[in-house]
Amino acid sequence: MTDKAEGSLLYLDDVSVSFDGFRAINRLSLVLEPGEMRAIIGPNGAGKTTMMDIITGKTRPDTGDVLFDGSVDLTRLDEAAIANLGIGRKFQKPTVFESHSVEDNIALALKGRRGAFATLFHRRSAAEQDRIDALLATIRLSDKRDLLAARLSHGQKQWLEIGMLLAQEPRLLLVDEPAAGMTDAETAETAILLKDIARTQSVVVVEHDMTFVRALDVKVTVLHEGSVLAEGSLDAVSANPKVIEVYLGR
Amino acid sequence: MITSFLIDSLDRRGRIVVGLLVALALLVPAGNLLVPEGSAFHVSTYQLTLFGKYLTYALLALSVDLVWGYCGILSLGHGAFFALGGYAMGMYLMRQIGARGVYADPVLPDFMVFLNWKELPWFWHGFDMAWYALLMVILVPGLLALLFGWLSFRSRVTGVYLSIITQALTYALLLAFFRNDMGFGGNNGLTDFKDIVGFPIQAPGTRAALFAASALMLALGFVVASAVVRSKLGKVLVAIRDAESRTRFIGYRVEHYKLFVWTLSAVMAGVAGALYVPQVGIINPSEFDPAASIEAVIWVAVGGRGTLVGPLIGAVAVNFGKTWFTGALPEVWLYALGALFVVVTLFLPRGIVGLWDRVVSRRTKPAKEMDGSGRRAGEAA
Numbered sequence: 001m002t003d004k005a006e007g008s009l010l011y012l013d014d015v016s017v018s019f020d021g022f023r024a025i026n027r028l029s030l031v032l033e034p035g036e037m038r039a040i041i042g043p044n045g046a047g048k049t050t051m052m053d054i055i056t057g058k059t060r061p062d063t064g065d066v067l068f069d070g071s072v073d074l075t076r077l078d079e080a081a082i083a084n085l086g087i088g089r090k091f092q093k094p095t096v097f098e099s100h101s102v103e104d105n106i107a108l109a110l111k112g113r114r115g116a117f118a119t120l121f122h123r124r125s126a127a128e129q130d131r132i133d134a135l136l137a138t139i140r141l142s143d144k145r146d147l148l149a150a151r152l153s154h155g156q157k158q159w160l161e162i163g164m165l166l167a168q169e170p171r172l173l174l175v176d177e178p179a180a181g182m183t184d185a186e187t188a189e190t191a192i193l194l195k196d197i198a199r200t201q202s203v204v205v206v207e208h209d210m211t212f213v214r215a216l217d218v219k220v221t222v223l224h225e226g227s228v229l230a231e232g233s234l235d236a237v238s239a240n241p242k243v244i245e246v247y248l249g250r
Numbered sequence: 251m252i253t254s255f256l257i258d259s260l261d262r263r264g265r266i267v268v269g270l271l272v273a274l275a276l277l278v279p280a281g282n283l284l285v286p287e288g289s290a291f292h293v294s295t296y297q298l299t300l301f302g303k304y305l306t307y308a309l310l311a312l313s314v315d316l317v318w319g320y321c322g323i324l325s326l327g328h329g330a331f332f333a334l335g336g337y338a339m340g341m342y343l344m345r346q347i348g349a350r351g352v353y354a355d356p357v358l359p360d361f362m363v364f365l366n367w368k369e370l371p372w373f374w375h376g377f378d379m380a381w382y383a384l385l386m387v388i389l390v391p392g393l394l395a396l397l398f399g400w401l402s403f404r405s406r407v408t409g410v411y412l413s414i415i416t417q418a419l420t421y422a423l424l425l426a427f428f429r430n431d432m433g434f435g436g437n438n439g440l441t442d443f444k445d446i447v448g449f450p451i452q453a454p455g456t457r458a459a460l461f462a463a464s465a466l467m468l469a470l471g472f473v474v475a476s477a478v479v480r481s482k483l484g485k486v487l488v489a490i491r492d493a494e495s496r497t498r499f500i501g502y503r504v505e506h507y508k509l510f511v512w513t514l515s516a517v518m519a520g521v522a523g524a525l526y527v528p529q530v531g532i533i534n535p536s537e538f539d540p541a542a543s544i545e546a547v548i549w550v551a552v553g554g555r556g557t558l559v560g561p562l563i564g565a566v567a568v569n570f571g572k573t574w575f576t577g578a579l580p581e582v583w584l585y586a587l588g589a590l591f592v593v594v595t596l597f598l599p600r601g602i603v604g605l606w607d608r609v610v611s612r613r614t615k616p617a618k619e620m621d622g623s624g625r626r627a628g629e630a631a
């Protein structure tokens with residue numbers, strides 16, 4: 001569609017969306033390269049979650065282009081189609097399937113055929129079991145595999161959700177405030193895990209916690225009132241007078 | 251593939267239920283036909299027919315639980331599918347009467363002669379053949395559910411709104427079937443049946459066979475429901491129930507899953523209705539009464555929502571209660587039912603089965619393995 005989109009993994013151009021006249025996203029533009037990890041920061045209500053809603057098909061933008069892989073128009077697809085294209089999402093509030101076991105949560109997210117008849121007759125293969133075991137080890141929940149997800153601690157649920165995200169094997173991961181409600185130790189481990197993931201997949205992380213963002217050590221986009229206020233290294237944006245005003249002016 | 255899929259589907263409790271139903275299908279008719287009347291093991295024809303009716307209610311309850319308990323779709327209109335299956339069977343039974351009606355018309359049922367109709371409406375054609383009627387028992391509720399579900403799930407109608415339109419659906423059908431010019435016997439419905447597949451419908455042997463058919467069909471429904479619930483698809487259904495949008499974001503097309511289970515459930519309800527009608531001897535528009543659908547939901551809640559055994563227990567127990575109350579204290583029944591629902595909702599979120607599980611697990615398993623609802627991880631039925 002647009003030449004500028006060529007070669008990008010995710011391309012947002014001039015995107016706006018209003019809720020009852022309130023512009024939550026205001027002419028937002030953002031480009032993510034394949035393999036890139038990006039941190040998005042910004043005060044509460046800046047539109048970070050809404051941006052993810054737009055990318056994943058939950059919210060339709062009023063105007064603007066949202067392209068995946070340089071050409072796939074995401075505004076025309078529903079959530080399931082976008083997920084199957086390879087865009088995975090972790091919610092701000094951890095959402096796992098509480099009445100399923102930890103293992104079943106991963107099994108449900110595991111990449112595979114998603115049709116009703118395929119799942120009706122599905123039998124778990126040895127390869128799938130290996131993959132589930134490996135993922136459980138990665139998120140350190142191997143010993144909790146038979147526990148109902150409802151019984152996990154907040155931090156463990158966050159990790160389970162990251163595990164589910166990995167199970168989908170997405171090309172792009174959108175991670176909304178993964179460190180919220182975590183202890184310092186858990187936060188540090190989460191940063192390591194995400195950096196590890198970013199070696200093979202593209203990641204967009206929304207986070208408030210500056211220590212966490214610093215640990216990620218990637219390009220930062222500052223969102224404010226639905227548009228990009230600044231972009232660059234964390235040090236550069238922290239020194240930006242506009243950013244300082246937004247953060248300290250509150 | 252299908253058989254191993256069905257056989258593997260039962261857990262220990264499921265095998266007990268199916269075993270019991272098969273035993274009932276054999277023993278109750280035997281108790282009626284073979285055991286002499288004076289014996290303590292004799293089952294009267296009244297008891298046999300009454301219990302056969304309960305079994306069709308149990309199948310209806312199972313179908314409600316499949317959508318409500320496992321997918322979170324609270325249908326307050328499942329009576330409509332039950333009644334449609336019942337009408338399809340009723341139409342077959344009407345055509346079986348032939349020239350033996352009051353007006354002795356060889357083709358037209360009495361009510362049509364009474365209305366001065368000269369020929370059979372097109373939608374009554376074919377119902378003189380049992381295979382066609384059985385096909386309609388499945389197709390009519392199934393196709394209506396498919397259409398209704400497709401429209402509502404695609405527009406993402408959920409929760410209370412969906413419950414309300416299911417009520418509207420059954421209410422609309424109630425009004426439609428009341429009308430004489432609809433061609434379904436209006437207010438009086440279809441009755442005065444004589445034969446079913448050539449056997450006199452009142453004969454003890456026929457009644458016993460209908461009872462056995464109800465028990466076996468319930469067993470089959472249970473096996474199918476169990477297979478569905480324990481499959482990966484069943485896990486997706488529960489995922490939808492607990493976190494619908496999360497399920498979408500991992501790539502499942504939620505409306506397809508809902509449509510599948512909804513349609514399957516409607517067909518089960520229709521089959522239940524088809525077995526109900528020859529046993530009670532009548533089908534009329536009151537089966538579409540919204541209150542009837544709500545009652546079915548109460549059976550499920552009482553027995554245990556989201557357990558497959560629960561709806562069976564709930565349907566039979568509540569209807570025993572209803573039969574007793576309407577005999578002894580008819581004016582109290584509705585209050586008793588209402589009170590029962592309140593008590594169950596407040597104190598027994600998983601009904602009788604949940605209570606049972608809690609009692610058993612307290613005795614055998616350390617409490618920490620259980621979740622709040624008294625269910626262990628991974629346990630579905």
Ligand SMILES: Nc1ncnc2c1ncn2[C@@H]1O[C@H](COP(=O)(O)OP(=O)(O)O)[C@@H](O)[C@H]1O
Pocket residue numbers: 019024042043044045046047048049050051
């Ligand atoms: N569905 C919605 N309806 C109405 N307002 C919304 C909706 N979603 C988000 N908003 C508003 O849009 C703004 C941006 O919200 P959000 O994207 O959640 O911010 P952030 O994630 O950056 O904290 C907020 O003011 C919020 O109230």
Ligand SMILES: [Mg+2]
Pocket residue numbers: 048049050092
């Ligand atoms: Mg947010």
